[in-house]
Amino acid sequence: MATISGTYIENRERVQPDDVNNYGTAHGGNVAKWMDEVGAMSAMRHAGETCVTARINRLDFERPVPRGDICVIESYAYATGRTSIRVRLRAYREDPRTGEREQTTESYFVFVAVDDDMRPTEVSDIAVESDRGRELREEALAGEQE
Incomplete structure (x- = not known):
């Protein structure tokens, strides 16, 4: 059985000129793509x-990620259904210097x-193994309810 901590991933994307909108910040579609991946x-x-994307419950853009900064994506699974996995995602801007x-x-x-035939398949429950996982x-x- 997988654990919450075992699903934790943090990835980084350097925001390049091809990634930005007219305002010099990461295009929201690129941030959404990175989060989805x-x-x-x-x-x-x-x-x-x-696993394939079934739903995006909310996508709140609170502030931009400027060109040249790093977009850090933090992700972890926290709950399951019969064939589904709920994942929390957060993006951060990080100054590379x-x-x-x-x-x-x-x-x-x-x-x-x-x-392999793209039919939904059952998943196991996710374990809460530590205080950090809890x-x-x-x-x-709590964030889902906001």
Whole structure:
């Protein structure tokens, strides 16, 4: 049985000129794509199967990520259904010179595990193995309700 901590992934993308909008900040579509890719990795780490995006519950862009900064994507699975995995995602802008970081985007995605024929397949429950795992799960569940 996978654990919440076992699904935790943090990935980084350097915001390049091709990634930005007319205002010199990361295009929201690129941030959503990066979040979707990393979220799927967390879901697959839990399911042990290919996972596809079923739903995005919210996508809140709180502040921009300027060109040249790093977009850090943090992802972890925190709950499951019969074939689904709920994943919390947050994006941060990080200054590559100082490491200073602030949250820019938050979302909750639902992925569905599929077999080789792309049919939904069952997933196991996710284990809460530590105080940190319990804290991550509680934060995600509370954030879903906002």
